Amino acid sequence: MSLAELRALAIRVLRAAGLAGDHADAVAETIVAGERDGCASHGAYRLLVAVNSIRKGIVSPDPTPRIEEPAPALIRVRGDFGFAQLAFALGRPRLVTKARRYGIAAMALNDVVHFAALWPEVEALAEDGLVVLALTPSHAWVAPAGGTRPVFGTNPIAFGWPRPGREPFVFDFATSAVARGEIELHRRAGKSVPESWGFDSQGRPTSDAEAVLNGAMRTFGGHKGSALAAMVELMAGPLIGDLTSRQSLEADQARGGSPIGGELIIAIDPAGFLGGSVAGALIEAEAMFEAIEVQGARLPSSRRYAARARSLKEGVVIPAALHADIEKLLEAE
Amino acid sequence: MSLAELRALAIRVLRAAGLAGDHADAVAETIVAGERDGCASHGAYRLLVAVNSIRKGIVSPDPTPRIEEPAPALIRVRGDFGFAQLAFALGRPRLVTKARRYGIAAMALNDVVHFAALWPEVEALAEDGLVVLALTPSHAWVAPAGGTRPVFGTNPIAFGWPRPGREPFVFDFATSAVARGEIELHRRAGKSVPESWGFDSQGRPTSDAEAVLNGAMRTFGGHKGSALAAMVELMAGPLIGDLTSRQSLEADQARGGSPIGGELIIAIDPAGFLGGSVAGALIEAEAMFEAIEVQGARLPSSRRYAARARSLKEGVVIPAALHADIEKLLEAE
Known part of the structure; x- marks a missing residue:
């Protein structure tokens, strides 16, 4: 399937499900971007999640x-309780303007539903030449270090840094030990999970995927990851007057929907501190990237960009079963 | 020793070493704070490092x-290549004013020498009612995930959140697997270190502390910690027109001094997004802290604050050998 075909399919499905035109367009872009970049769990599959x-x-x-x-x-x-993509698209130009005027600026998205990764937003702002940090809570699924009961969401942190003449440096990761979808994949496949991933609902370490999903996931990196999860929870929850992951799960009322709440995006214009020296500073950053890659280590976004280059040439492959499930969404309407 | 006695000793030593009055005072406060809070490696011991x-x-x-x-x-x-504490003390009131005026503000400290933790600065700004994030590179001692040669510093991330009527929520951790001082302690004690801490200079995993110090430390949390280390490096290096950890180590010219370079502090005024709802939002945050503590998990700063309460009542105990080493600093001048 070409990316244009996937986009058309996504828009058709989202409109059939009832989304208004601009809303469907914004969400479809994110789904196309995920599939294009080889993130199967954030690509066409997410149409099922969104619907x-x-x-x-x-x-x-x-x-x-x-x-x-x-x-x-x-x-x-x-x-207004639409998907985050629509709110982001509306606010993006103003955030850029403010970051350039004041040197640093922040945007809160409030009352939005999150079903996707943060990197498309961070990458867009880095393409605008800004340095960007984005945070969002989710549903309370993750225990703090030293505990066994859920307090935090999977609470991702995403960062973007502009690179002249090429895709930005971008990372986006959950502060949980693994993505929740990873545990769900293990459950479906009937596979056990490492005991380092979580606890059952009695607070005991377990290798049963289902038990972790009903119990609590762990944060990555021990008490440090746990501290970061708390930071995300505070900055993209109470600080912007929006829900914590515990409140989001409560608001879900066991419907099994995507997290509801807020997102915080901080944007810094490199020209603020650097004035006319931006180009030189970006070269210093490139020297650091080179020092990483020259020893065979990968930059966080490199796999995605390689997949992107392939997809732009060759299109993407949607598994037949998934394609059938997506087509079913159209029939059901 | 009472805290007042430790402060007087620290000021005497720092002045004897040549520091001007305001410079000695600012540095002494940080040393007293470290000892008071039970961080032995960031307390009186740091007088030796500073001198x-x-x-x-x-x-x-x-x-x-x-x-x-x-x-x-x-x-x-x-x-002007003084210790960071002096520059911070000078800039702090302006950063507070700007954060309150614009909702968010950032302060770069340039051309400073770092020998201490970031939490005293983050805590001070949280005491001013702000939400704070502070970052700084160090010397290139840490390999990126997937590599074995040093690119990053120990690159700490510190965060502060104001709590009404009590000490702020504060964390401050290195993005390296452990603090460098921890490895040095193992070397001095002739103890081996876990192979997960680092590599020798040939890039091989090793349990020899000395070999890790001459080779490369690892980041915490695998590729996620490595991504964060890169973020710290970029934001508190090139973005503010200051040195990366590699440049800082180069500038040291094998003198074995403390890292030279910059620091970035981002401050957000909760009243910016929240207006009159700050009190309610801080209560939501308290509910999250309670959900952590009620299950027996600790908040990041709780041990420090417990030590502080003790020290304020009972003073601190400086080991005789360390005290003798500090007194020697006075004689040598």
């Missing part, structure tokens, strides 16, 4: 996001 | 830091 949240009434099909400026260097987009 | 950097000419004894405002929401303090 699930639409049908269960978690997400509003035709929201009216509104922009506010609570302080000179802050932007807030109230998402 | 070492003074004697080797790494740090300027009587610098004249200058404040600049490169953009409306940015502050820069050029530290």
Whole structure:
């Protein structure tokens, strides 16, 4: 399937599910980007996830996001319970303008539903020449270090750094030990999971995937990952007046929908501190990237970009079973 | 020893080593704070480290830091190669003012020498009611995930969150697997280290502490910790026009001094996004802290604060050998 065909399919499915035109377009772009970059779990598969949240009434099909400026260097987009992509698309130009004017700026997305990764947003802003940090809570599935009961979401941290003449340096990872989808894949395959991934609902270490999903996942990196998960929870929850992961799960009312809540994006214009020396500083950064790659280590985004180059030439392969499931979404409407 | 006695001793030693009055005072406060909070490796012991950097000419004894405002929401303090504490003390009130005015602000400390932890700075700004993130590179001692040769410093990340009526929520950790001082302690004690800590200079896993110190340490948390180390390196290096950890080590010219370079501090005023709802949001945060502590897990700063409460009542105990080494610093001048 070419990327254009996938985009058309995604838009058709999302509109059939009831999404308004601009809403469907914004969400489809994220799905195409995931599939294009070889992230199967964030590609076409996510159409099923998105439509699930639409049908269960978690997400509003035709929201009216509104922009506010609570302080000179802050932007807030109230998402009206649409998917985060629509609110982001609306706020992005203003965040760029503010970062350039003030040197640093932050944007809160409030009242949005998250079903996707953060890297498309971080990459877009890095393409605008900004240094970007994005954070969001999710549903309370992850125990703090030293505990066994869920408090945090999978709470991803994403970062973007502009690189002249090529794709930005981007990373985006969950502060949980693994992605939740990884545990779900193990459950479906009937495979056990390492005991380092989580606890059962009695707080005991377990290698049973189902038990971890009903119990608690662990953070990555012990107490350090746990501290970062708390930071994400605080900065993209209470700090922007939005839900914590515990509140998001509660608001879900066991419907099994995507997390509801907020996202915080901090953007810094390199020209702020550097003035006319931006080019030289970016060269220093390139020297660091080279020192990493020259020893055979990979930059975080390199696999995605390699997959992208392939997909742009050759298109993408959607497994027949998944394609059938997606087509079924159209029939059911 | 009471904290007042330790402060007086620290100031005497730092002045004897040549530091100007305000410079000695700022550095002494950090040393007292470390000892008070039970961080032996960041307490009185650091007087030896600080004096070492003074004697080797790494740090300027009587610098004249200058404040600049490169953009409306940015502050820069050029530290004139004094210790970071002096530059921070000078810039702190302006950073607070800017964060309150613009909602978010950032401060770069440039041309400073770092011998201490970041938490005293983060805690001070959280005491001012701000949410704070601080980053700094160090010397290139740490290999990226997938590599075996040093690129990053121990690159700490520190975070502070204000708590009404009590000490802030604060964490401060190295993105290396362990603190470098930990490996040095093992070397001195003739103990082996876990192979997960680092590589020898040939890039082979080793349990020899000395070999790791001459080779490369690992990051914490695999590729995620490595990504964060890169972020710290970029944001508190090239982004603020200052040295990377590789450049800092080069500038040291094998003198064995403390890292030279920059620090980035991002501060957000909760009232920016929250307006009159700050109190309610801080209560939501407290509910999250309680959900962590109720299951027996510790908050990152809890041990330090417990030690602080003891030290304020009972004073601190400086080992006789360390005390003798400190007294020797006075004689040598």
